[in-house]
Amino acid sequence: MSTYRILIVEDSLTMRQLISFALNRIRGARLVEASDGMEGLKKLSMERFDLILTDINMPVMDGLKLVSLIRSDPGYANVPIIVITTEAAQEDRERALALGANDYITKPMQPSKVYEVARRLLNVEQ
Numbered sequence: 001m002s003t004y005r006i007l008i009v010e011d012s013l014t015m016r017q018l019i020s021f022a023l024n025r026i027r028g029a030r031l032v033e034a035s036d037g038m039e040g041l042k043k044l045s046m047e048r049f050d051l052i053l054t055d056i057n058m059p060v061m062d063g064l065k066l067v068s069l070i071r072s073d074p075g076y077a078n079v080p081i082i083v084i085t086t087e088a089a090q091e092d093r094e095r096a097l098a099l100g101a102n103d104y105i106t107k108p109m110q111p112s113k114v115y116e117v118a119r120r121l122l123n124v125e126q
């Protein structure tokens with residue numbers, strides 16, 4: 001069975017729990033959580049990940065900065081990134097995609113949507 005290592009970077013505990021709940025439906029998912037971009041970078045330096053989900057608005061280091069730093073690291077150039085934005089934050093969404101994010105999910109989040117986007121980017125079979 002495949003193992004999918006997924007990093008969740010989100011400052012809201014409630015949101016992290018919701019995302020984890022959705023992603024735990026993926027068989028073989030192994031989840032690691034970080035509460036801001038800086039902590040996310042630290043986790044990324046410690047092990048390999050197959051998928052990264054990141055919020056945009058976070059203290060210490062926001063998601064846009066995190067996406068740009070991930071994409072400037074050759075080791076992570078091709079790792080799929082999903083950004084989490086509010087419905088109204090179209091500008092953030094476009095910037096994140098321009099910086100190299102692969103897809104986005106808008107808040108309020110539907111767990112089924114999180115699950116589907118993650119599965120698609122991980123190429124998980126049915």
Ligand SMILES: [Mg+2]
Pocket residue numbers: 010011012055056057058
């Ligand atoms: Mg936030």
